[in-house]
Amino acid sequence: MNTIVKHRRTLLAGVAGMSALTLMLAACSGSSSDGSSEGSGDGASNLNFLAINENETIPTTLTTLSENECKAQNEAQPLKISTQAQSTLDQQLQLLAGQGALPQVFISANAPTLNAQLAEQGSLQDVGEALDTLGISDDILPAATSVIENLYDGQQLVLPTELNIEGIWYNKQLLADNGIEVPTTWDELVDAFATLKAAGVQPVSQAGKGGDGWGVTRWVGNYIARDLGPDALKAVRDGEAKLTDPEYVAAADAIADLGANGYFGDSPTSIDYSTALNTFLTGGSGFIYMGSWAVSAFNDPEQNKIGEDNIGFMQFPEVTGGAGSADQMPANVGTALAISAKGFADDTATQDWVRCIADNYGTVALRDSGQVTGFAVTGDVEVSPLSQLVQDQIAAVDTSILWFEAYFSAEATTTSQNDGGLLASGQLSGEDFMTQVQSNLD
Amino acid sequence: MNNVLGDKRAIFVLLGPALLVYSLVMLVPMLWSLGYTFFTGSVITGFEWTGFDNFTELVQDPAVRDALVFTLKYAVVITVGQVAAGYSLSLLYVFFLRKASGLIRTLVFFPVVLPTVAVALLFQKFFEYAPQTGPVNSLLEAVGLHGVDWFGTPATAFWVLALMDIWRSMGFYAVLLYAGLVDIPDELLESARLDGAAGWRLVRSIVLPLSLPVLISSIIFSINGTLKVFDSIYALTGGGPGSGTTPLTLLMYRTSFFYGDYGYGSTIAFALTILCLAVTVFIFRANKRDLTQG
Numbered sequence: 075m076n077t078i079v080k081h082r083r084t085l086l087a088g089v090a091g092m093s094a095l096t097l098m099l100a101a102c103s104g105s106s107s108d109g110s111s112e113g114s115g116d117g118a119s120n121l122n123f124l125a126i127n128e129n130e131t132i133p134t135t136l137t138t139l140s141e142n143e144c145k146a147q148n149e150a151q152p153l154k155i156s157t158q159a160q161s162t163l164d165q166q167l168q169l170l171a172g173q174g175a176l177p178q179v180f181i182s183a184n185a186p187t188l189n190a191q192l193a194e195q196g197s198l199q200d201v202g203e204a205l206d207t208l209g210i211s212d213d214i215l216p217a218a219t220s221v222i223e224n225l226y227d228g229q230q231l232v233l234p235t236e237l238n239i240e241g242i243w244y245n246k247q248l249l250a251d252n253g254i255e256v257p258t259t260w261d262e263l264v265d266a267f268a269t270l271k272a273a274g275v276q277p278v279s280q281a282g283k284g285g286d287g288w289g290v291t292r293w294v295g296n297y298i299a300r301d302l303g304p305d306a307l308k309a310v311r312d313g314e315a316k317l318t319d320p321e322y323v324a325a326a327d328a329i330a331d332l333g334a335n336g337y338f339g340d341s342p343t344s345i346d347y348s349t350a351l352n353t354f355l356t357g358g359s360g361f362i363y364m365g366s367w368a369v370s371a372f373n374d375p376e377q378n379k380i381g382e383d384n385i386g387f388m389q390f391p392e393v394t395g396g397a398g399s400a401d402q403m404p405a406n407v408g409t410a411l412a413i414s415a416k417g418f419a420d421d422t423a424t425q426d427w428v429r430c431i432a433d434n435y436g437t438v439a440l441r442d443s444g445q446v447t448g449f450a451v452t453g454d455v456e457v458s459p460l461s462q463l464v465q466d467q468i469a470a471v472d473t474s475i476l477w478f479e480a481y482f483s484a485e486a487t488t489t490s491q492n493d494g495g496l497l498a499s500g501q502l503s504g505e506d507f508m509t510q511v512q513s514n515l516d
Numbered sequence: 517m518n519n520v521l522g523d524k525r526a527i528f529v530l531l532g533p534a535l536l537v538y539s540l541v542m543l544v545p546m547l548w549s550l551g552y553t554f555f556t557g558s559v560i561t562g563f564e565w566t567g568f569d570n571f572t573e574l575v576q577d578p579a580v581r582d583a584l585v586f587t588l589k590y591a592v593v594i595t596v597g598q599v600a601a602g603y604s605l606s607l608l609y610v611f612f613l614r615k616a617s618g619l620i621r622t623l624v625f626f627p628v629v630l631p632t633v634a635v636a637l638l639f640q641k642f643f644e645y646a647p648q649t650g651p652v653n654s655l656l657e658a659v660g661l662h663g664v665d666w667f668g669t670p671a672t673a674f675w676v677l678a679l680m681d682i683w684r685s686m687g688f689y690a691v692l693l694y695a696g697l698v699d700i701p702d703e704l705l706e707s708a709r710l711d712g713a714a715g716w717r718l719v720r721s722i723v724l725p726l727s728l729p730v731l732i733s734s735i736i737f738s739i740n741g742t743l744k745v746f747d748s749i750y751a752l753t754g755g756g757p758g759s760g761t762t763p764l765t766l767l768m769y770r771t772s773f774f775y776g777d778y779g780y781g782s783t784i785a786f787a788l789t790i791l792c793l794a795v796t797v798f799i800f801r802a803n804k805r806d807l808t809q810g
Contacts, residue, residue: 168560172558195561284754341646
C-alpha cells in the first residue's frame with residue numbers, strides 16, 4: 075500500500091513539474107497580439123507594414139491613403155504599422171525572413187546586397203513582375219526604374235517612395251558675403267572652402283559620427299566618378315580594379331586633405347546627421363552634401379533659419395582632366411518599400427493595396443510632404459521652388475551614378491561608413507581608409 | 517529527508533525540470549552555436565560546411581586581433597579600476613564611516629541601477645566637444661586649457677569609457693567587498709591592533725588576506741563581465757571612432773547579425789568563451805594558496 079502511495083505521489087509530483095514547465099514555456103513563447111499571422115498570405119486580416127523610426131513620411135502617406143484614396147482597400151485589410159530603428163532593420167528582416175514571417179510591406183533593407191539575397195531566397199517579391207501582373211507598370215517613372223535596375227542587376231526589387239538626386243547645397247548669402255562664385259570645378263570648390271575657413275566660417279557641414287559617416291564617403295565616391303568615370307565603382311565590384319589602386323586612393327586622399335585642413339569642422343566624428351543638417355540650416359556652414367530628401371527640412375521654417383530662397387544647389391563639380399562629367403548625377407531611391415513574396419502571392423486584398431499605393435502614392439507624397447517620389451504624379455500639384463528644382467534636375471538626368479557603398483557587402487559598407495568620420499577629421503589617410511574597406515571586399 | 521534524497525526517482529523529479537530548462541536554454545544553444553562554427557552563411561543565404569576555415573580566418577583576421585587587444589585592455593583596466601575603487605570604498609565603509617555608511621553606500625550604489633543607455637547619454641553630454649561644449653571641456657577652457665575632442669580618437673574615447681564603467685559599477689563591488697569585510701571577526705582586528713598593527717599594515721597583514729576569497733570572486737566576476745562587455749560601449753561610442761573601441765562581443769554581433777555570417781560570428785563567440793574560461797582558471801590556479809595559513 076505504502077509503495078503504491080509513494081508511486082502515485084512521485085507520479086503526481088512529476089506531472090505537476092512537467093505541467094509547470096509546459097506553462098512556463100508557453101508563457102515564454104510569443105503570440106500575435108491580434109491573433110492574426112504576421113504578414114502571411116492567404117487573406118491576412120491586416121496589411122502589416124514595417125516602418126522605420128527615422129522616416130515619418132512613408133507611414134504618414136500610407137495612413138493618408140488608408141483614409142482617403144485607399145479607403146476601400148483599408149476596410150478589406152486594415153493598415154497596421156509597426157516601427158523599427160533603421161540601424162537594426164537589416165537584422166530584423168533577416169530574422170523575420172528566416173521564420174517566413176516578413177510583413178506584406180516593409181522598408182527595404184539598408185544593404186542592397188540583403189535585398190538581393192532575400193529575392194534570391196524567394197522572400198522578396200520582384201516588384202517589376204508584380205506591377206506587370208497588376209498591369210500598372212506605368213505608375214513608376216522610367217528614371218526610378220533605371221536607378222533600381224542599375225542597383226539590382228536589372229531587377230526591379232523595390233517600390234520607389236523616394237527619388238533623390240544628390241549634390242552640394244550652399245548658402246547663397248555666405249558665398250556672396252565672401253565673394254565666392256558658385257564653383258564648377260573641384261579646385262574652385264577647394265578654393266571656396268579655403269576662403270570661408272579664412273573668414274571664420276565652417277566650409278562644409280557633414281556628419282561623421284558612427285554610421286552617419288556615409289555623408290563623408292559620398293564625397294569619396296563622387297570624386298572617383300568625376301575622376302575615373304561613372305563605371306569606376308562597378309569595376310571594383312567586378313574585380314577589375316581595387317580601391318587600393320593609386321587612382322582610387324587619390325580620391326580618398328583628396329577628401330582626407332579637406333579633413334586635415336579642418337574644412338569639415340572641429341569634430342566631424344561627433345556630428346550626426348541631424349546636427350550636420352541643423353548646422354547648415356542655421357547658417358553655421360557654407361556647404362553641405364545631401365540628397366534631395368532634405369528638401370522637406372529645407373521647406374520647414376521651423377528647421378530652416380536661413381530661408382528657403384537662400385539655398386542653392388550645385389552638381390558635384392568636375393575634376394580637372396577627369397573622365398567623368400558633372401551632368402552624371404548621383405541618384406537613388408532612398409528609403410524604398412519592399413513587398414514580401416508570400417504576403418503578395420495569393421492575397422488579392424494585398425494586391426489591391428499595392429495597386430492603390432502605386433496609383434496614388436506619388437501624388438499624395440508630393441502634395442502633403444513635398445516629397446519627390448519615383449511614382450507618377452496625376453494632376454497638378456503645387457510645390458515649393460526647391461521641390462520644383464529637384465523635379466527639374468531629375469527630369470534632366472541623362473546618366474545616373476550610384477553612391478560609394480552601393481555595390482559593397484554589408485561588412486565593407488559598415489567599415490566605410492564608420493571610418494568616414496576619421497577621414498573627415500584628417501585622422502585617417504586615404505590609403506588607410508581604402509585599405510580597410512578593400513580588405514572587407516577581398 | 518534522508519529517505520527523500522536517497523530516492524533516485526525523487527531526485528529526478530526534483531531536479532529534472534530545472535535540468536531540462538537549463539539544457540534547453542543554455543546547453544542546447546551553446547552546442548548549436550558550436551555547430552555553427554563549422555559552417556558559413558545565414559538563414560537567408562543558407563549554410564555551407566567549411567570545416568575549420570572559420571578558425572583559420574579567426575587567427576588571421578586583423579579585425580579580430582584589434583578587437584581582442586581592445587577587449588583585454590578594457591578588461592584589465594576596468595577590472596583593476598572597479599575592484600580597486602570598490603575595495604577602497606568598502607574599507608571606507610567599514611573602518612571610517614562604520615554605521616553611518618548607509619547613505620553613502622546608497623549614493624555610491626545608485627549608478628548601478630541606472631539604465632546603461634541613460635548613463636552613456638549623460639557621459640556623452642559631459643564630454644561633448646562639438647557642436648556644443650560639454651561641462652568637462654568648459655571646465656578645461658575655464659582654467660586656460662584647450663578642450664579635448666574626447667570621442668574623436670580611440671585613445672581618449674577609451675578613457676571616457678573606462679571612467680564611465682568604473683563609476684557605474686564601483687558601488688556594486690563596494691557592497692560585495694563590504695560583505696566580505698564585515699565577516700572578519702572584530703576580535704581578530706582588535707588583537708592585531710593591540711599587537712601594534714594599524715593603517716596600511718593592518719590592511720596588508722590582516723584585512724587583505726582574510727578578505728581575499730571575496731576579492732578573488734570579485735576579480736573573476738569583474739573580468740568575466742568586462743570581457744563580455746557590450747551595452748555600455750554600444751551606447752557610448754558604438755565601437756568608434758572607426759573601429760577603435762570595438763570589443764570582441766560587438767564584432768561578433770556585427771558579424772552575425774549585420775554581415776549575416778552566423779558561422780564566423782559563432783567562432784568569435786567561441787573564442788570569447790575560451791578566453792573567459794582560461795582567465796578564470798588562471799586566476800583560480802594562481803590563488804590556490806590560502807594566505808590566512810601563513
